[in-house]
Each structure stands twice: as C-alpha cells, then as structure tokens.
Amino acid sequence: MGAIFALLLAAPAAASPWAEVGDNQLRSDLELLNASGVVRDITIQWPMPWQSIVSSLESQELSRQTPAVRAAAARLLGLAHAGTAPGFSGAVYLDATNKSDVIYGFDGMGRGDAQAQASLSLNSGIFSGRVSLGAITNNFGAKPNKLMPDGTYFAARLGGALVYAGYLDHWWGPGEISTLQLSNNARPMPQIGIQRSSTAPSHWPVLRWLGPWQFEFFLAKFDGPQIQSNVYYNGARLSISPLPGLELAAAKTEQFCGQGHPCSPLRDYFTNFDFSNHPDNVNGEGSFELKYSRLLGGVPFQVYAQMMNEDYSFSSSSGSSHLFGASVLVPTAGSPVKLTAEFADSIATRTPFSFGNFIYGYTYTNGQYPDGMRYRGRTLGFSLDTDSTLASVQGSWSDAAGRFYELSLHHATIGNRRGHGNIISDPPVALNQAEARVSLPLMLDRRGFKLDLAGRLQDNQPYPHGGFAAAVEVALRAPL
Template sequence: MRSNNRVLALALFLSLAAGAPAFAAPWAEAGDEQLRSDLMILNDAGVIRVLTTQWPIPWAGVAAGLDDPVLYTKPAYVREAARRVLARIKRETAEGTRVENFSDATNRPALIRGFDAQGQANAQDQEIVDITSGGSDLHVAAGAISDNRNNGGGAALDLDGSYLAQRVKGVEIYAGEVGHWWGPGWISALSYSTNARPFPQAGIASAGTQRFKTPLLSWIGPWRGEFVVGLLDDRRIDKNTLFDAFRFTFMPLRGLEIGFARSQILCGAGHPCNAIDAINPINDDLHPSKTASEAVFDFKYHSTIAAHPVEIYTQIMNEDSSPITHSFSSYLIGTSAWFPVGKNTLRVTGEYVSSISTLNLFSFGTVGYGISYTDSKYPDGLRYRGRAFGFSLDSDSRLASLQANLTDSGDRSYTLSLHHALVSRPATGTANPITTTPVTIDYAEARVGLPTRIGVLGLAGRVQTDQPRPSRGATAAAEISLRVRIR
C-alpha cells in the first residue's frame, strides 16, 4: 500500500508538470553548508538580515540587500560570499525548466548526520525537474533508494524532496516530502532535522522574511513562521500516525536570533484523534498528554570579535509541559568563528549535544533515561523509518564535535569533522534503536565539494574506532555523490 501511494503521488506530480512553462524555486533547501556559511558572513557584515535557523529558507528573504552599493566597500571575503549567493539565486530562480540528476553511493551510510549530510542510504539516484506556472512551483525528485538497514538492500521508490507549492500573498502553501532543519546547530538539531528521511506532508510557511508594522509588535523585527502536518507511512506498530510541527523564529536585535518550536506525533491506530488533543499543552501526572510532543527553545547570537565573525548558540528540547520543572530536557550548545584568508573563508565550529534528559532544566544530576525520542504511548517513538526526527544518535547519547570548513575562491569546499560519541546508556534498554548496548566511538570524516562544468562532485571518507552493537571493531567508509545539471 505504501508503494502504491507513492506511485500515485508521482503520477499526480508528473501530470501537473506537463505543460508548465517556467521554473523558480521558492526556497533554498537544507544541506548546503557553503550557502549557510555565506549567509552568516553577509548577516554579520550587515549586508542582509536573514534568519538562518529555520530551513528551507525562502529566496525572497535572501535577495533583498544584495544589490546595496555598500557591499562594494566590504572586505574581499564578504564580496566573495555575496557573489556565490547571487550566482545561486540567479541559477535557482531563473525562468525556464531545470533538470538535474542526483546520485549518491556509499558502503556504509553516515552514523552522524550533520547539516551537510548527503545521501540517506547505501545508494540513491534521482531525476529532478523544477517547473513553475505563475505562483505555483513544482519540484519533482523521483528515483530509487537502496538501504541495507531498512529495506534489506532492495530498491524502493524515492520521492524525497518532491513538493508542489503555491504562493498566496505572503505565504507559501505546499505539499510533498520536504526536508527541514530547525535550529542553530551545524552538527545536530534536537527536534527536527534531515536525519530522518522526509515523509508525506503539507505545510504553510512565510514566503519571505516578514516584519510587523504595528508599534506593539515591531520590536520583534524580522520573523518567519511555519506549520507542518504529515503522515508517518513507514512500518509502524500504530499505523497512520500523524505528525505536526510549528516553528516561529524572529530577530529582535541585529545578531540575535530566537526560535520557538513544538512538534508531536498523534492519532494513529488505537489512539484518540481530535483537535483538542493536538493543541492541549498540558502534560503532567494528573493530566497526561494523549500525544508524544517536544517543545524547543533556541537562540543564536553573532557578532564580530577582532574582525572575525563569531556566533554562539544553544538549543533546549523539552519533553513535558513546564520548561523549568518536570521538563526532561536535552541540550545543545556550540560556537562558530570565521577566519578570512584573503578571498577565502575558514569556518571552525565546536558543538556539544546531550540527549540524556534531565528531570528539571539544568538539573544535570537527575535524569530520565529512554525518554528523548521514545514515548510509552507510541512504541516507534518520534522517528521515521527507524531514525529520530532530530539528533542522529537518538536517545541518551552525547556527542562532542569539532568541524573546520574552508571555501576557496574557486568555490571548492573542504570539510574536516572530528567527533567523540557516547551512544546510549546502560539504563536506556531498547529506547535507542541504533545499538543494543552502549558504545563509545571516535569518528572522523573528510568531505570535499568540487564544482565541475556539469555539476558538483562530492567525495567523503569516514573512519570510526567502533560500531553500534551487535557489530564491533573499527571500520571505514567512502561516499561519492554527483549532482549533474542536465538543463
């Protein structure tokens, strides 16, 4: 039934595509670390004012400000960032039809999936067509995916990233399988990231960066909002489980970005399903919630220290009704700094994540194991196809990371990531599906992005000192991806 539904969805997408004359992508998708880094450089230089913790990011909010004459007074590395972003906007919002092919293959999919992660499985191949007619945007990404872990090595229909979107004044209404990254982290996002494959969904989002004009709300500054509702159509114990999520991000002061989000799974076979359950924020011992929900607060502040752009950020995921007590909170903290090297830019990021939930906010001595992505009412937890919606190491895990990324004047990207991971704990039991027992892993990845005449070639190599149980011992992996521009 799941395959039939996806075949019907593909047929509908292709029928809508027929005869549509032009292309203009509504947003920049999550996953391009070079674009994200460039946006941060331009934000810090005062060229643009774009919210960068809520992906996809509408192109309409990025383009404003890039034609300001003040840009030509900025340092060379800022002008280079603007050049790359303008080229990307020109390419992705140009009239006409765009056709691409994306292929990715690896002998072992990445255990730690950061913002820059590529393929979702052992092998993936998609033909991608972008078309628009007026305010309607169609992005068809159709192909096959083979995942040894979840599909037994067999190929399955892959529509990841496909969507149909309609702009209505200041909002974008869409349906499809869209990837999201909500949060300031470069290595992890606690509640909603691209760790899990996207699922069938519909949503409404700001079509650009908005501002309130009334004096009462103008202090909020630039803001964006998005609401998503989707169907978890994987192999679940509670079939037809629904997912919904909402995020609001704003910038009250230049450099300060604040985000609030709430996501939950609800309904499904054997569960009550009504609107009151979906919006009820109460969850305590006397009034237990009928859904499995997570609330998130995050902030990021960026400024310049000794002529270098610097950001600090944190994210807290709350499993219960109160953000202070009985909260079962997970934590993320990090910092990034950019070091100009002529026209080139070196970004260095340090990040720490813990999904061991503390009973009360910052009460690190009192914890609740097996809680972060597992709920007693829903045995499959807040996961899709076996992967958590947020942190790639799932419940009761810790991850310390150091990442360096260099972008040169030829738009070549080089990334080195070092990780120290503690996956699961003895008290976790089966609440972390990654490993049967706790394991400590040191993990390194080197990644290169090479622009070519036909597209972008990606190469990655990974080594790790141990593996999730029941496997044991050091192992290595290689990954190659190619995004070819056909038309």
C-alpha cells in the same frame, strides 16, 4: 567573482522558492553576511525563502566589504538566481558508499548505502513545483530497494504566505552539526504546510519589534512501516531577530491520533500546552533556541544553544535535552576558515537545568506511541537517538574557484546502560570519527555539475559490528 557567479548559474541547482537543507557552503556564506551586517535574516530555520535573501543582497553596496564577504554574496546570489529562474529544469542525483554515516548532520549525504533520483522542476512566478523519483537501499546490491519521492513538492505564493505540499526536509535549530527536535536525519514525511514567503520585518506596529521573523506550521503523516498505524505529526515554529545578530525561536511538535488513541486534534492542540495534561492523546516536544552573532575585532563569531523538552512540567519532569556551540570565521589570505565546536546531549535531565539528574530512555520515546519520534528507522531529530552525546570540532572553507572543504572530528557515545531503546546501538558504544569532505563545482560542455567526495575513519561501530571502519562516499548532482 564573475567567474564564480557564472559557474553557479550553470550549476544544477535544486529549483525551488527556498534555500534548502543540506548545503553547508551556502549556510556558512549566509552566516558570514549576517555576522558582518550585510544582511539581517533568520539562519536557524530551514528551508529558507530566497526572496528575503535576494532583496537584502541586491539592495546592498558591497564595494567597501572584504573580498571574502563579496565572494560569499556572489555565491548566494548565483544560487538564488539559478534556483528561482523561470521555466523547466531537471537534475539527477547519485550517491554511493561502502558504509553509510552514523553521524548525520546538516550537510548529510546519502541515508543508505546507495541512492539514485531524478527530478523535474518548474518555476512560474506564483507557482513552483518539483517531481522527484528514485530508489534507496541500505544493503548495496541487494533487496529490498525502496522508492523515494523525497524532494517532491508543489508550492504557491499567496500574498505574503507560501503554501506547500510534498516531501520536504526541515532543519529547526541553530546547530551546525546536529539539532535536537527536527532535522534531515530521517527521510521527509508527506506533508502540507504554510510559512512566510519572506522573513522581512512586519510593517504592523505591534509586530515591528520582532525584526526579521518566520512562522511555519505543517501537518505530516507517518506513512512508512510503523508499530502503530494512522499516526500523524504536526510542527509549529516561530523564529525572530529582535536585535541585530540575535535570533530567538520556539517550536512545538506532536504525534497525534493513531491506533488506540482518541483523535480530536484541534481540541488537543489548543489545550495541550503542558504535554503531561493529556498523556494518552499526544506525544509532544517543545524547543527553545538562541543564537547570537556579530563582529568582534573585525572577526565574525556566533554562539548558540538549544533546549528541547519532552514535557512542559518544568518543575518535575521536563525531560530536557541540550545542545551548545560556537563558531568563529578566522580571516586568512583568501577565504575565512570557519571553526566550530559543538556538543549535543540527548540524555534527558529531569528539569531544564538539573544537570546530573537524568531520566534515561526518555528522549524521543513514549509509552503510548511505541514508535516514538522516529520515521522509517531513523530519528526525526538528533541522528544518534536517545541517551547519546556528540562532541564535535569542525573546520570549513571555500577557495577562489568555489570549491568547499570540510574537516570534522567527532566523539560520540551512543546509548547508555541505564536506559534502553536506542535504535542505533543497544548495547551502548563509544566511537571517534574523523571525516574529510570536498565539494567540487564542475563545468562540462557548458553544463554545471556538482561532485561531493567524503572519506571517514572511525575506531568503533554500533552493535553488532564493532571495531575499526573506513568509508568512502561519492555523490554527483548533474543536469538532465
């Protein structure tokens, strides 16, 4: 375990006050500790402050825990200390593939055929920041290549709040493979926001029943190529854990202002809890989520669900999309194997549970906001866009050296003949995909590197390509 801790301290961690979106090994470790009762934290809202994770782990006596739990705790503490260490640090990130992945999840790699980025970070107690600059292309070796400031941020801890500005990825939802409302599928927009600096329970008697909780609010701007100019975005989310193992969340996101729209954001925000009341002013989505995890016969498991509504008129036209999933961490002689089954469906139902009564071409679209909930050609939520489904099974595990392995099988239907507007494929297409991934922590000259390798096979492709496809993707994170 000491070797793992030393390796992680030397690794080129992304210095920040958060555990950021993208590391499935980190997420699996936290879920194992949560289900085992070692920590009690929010696991359905990312990025997640390191402060609460570190304080929970450092106060625990782990000698009676299983070797798998102790190894997970060591990996998390190593990443937390590396990410929050004071001073300057730098890293470079490279990613290349012959075909970018249409199914983009929590641990998605590159968003294009190739990207390269360098970053310089500073942690200094109350203040922290990172400047990142790079380029991305969706057509390897050709133009245009786009500048990429993704991951740049400046943050200050003010009392119990963390105030930030920059280009940050978010993952709002319990889904292991997909989430409906806000994900890392699209590149991050320029934004300013505030969240709690720790998810610890409140000392106020009226809020103590919430258990660990997190609240976040941010404002962002659609600054890329858009049909409609001057459109802004806001997101507000509350996640709570009122009982051990139980997590609940509600979130609201909106597009507002924009060319041809009245721009009174404060008035519309506090009066528009039923989005149909002001159909010309905003394009909004609301999400409700549940996750429950615990030990059953000594085996950690979790079940979860998410429902996203395009409107709040539950009795007539909620426009609801759904996600359901379950995971179990099967004990083995070494590290447990995490098995996950998940189903995501962006074909909107007319009311929240009127399965079979659909509204096609509804999710992520809006007649008054022609771009919909999309940014730079990618959906803000579910990677397959509107009128699509994704059924997935996934297995993942770590070994004693800290390597992380992942195998996934997906069946996707992209778009539907009864609806229009899917930006991935029109006409619709169905495909099956198998993916194998490995993440390798490496030490060279006492410097830590991280190498990610992925191989994908699929029996079909989105229009206009079609047919069998094979892809290899390589990503490297190295210290400067």
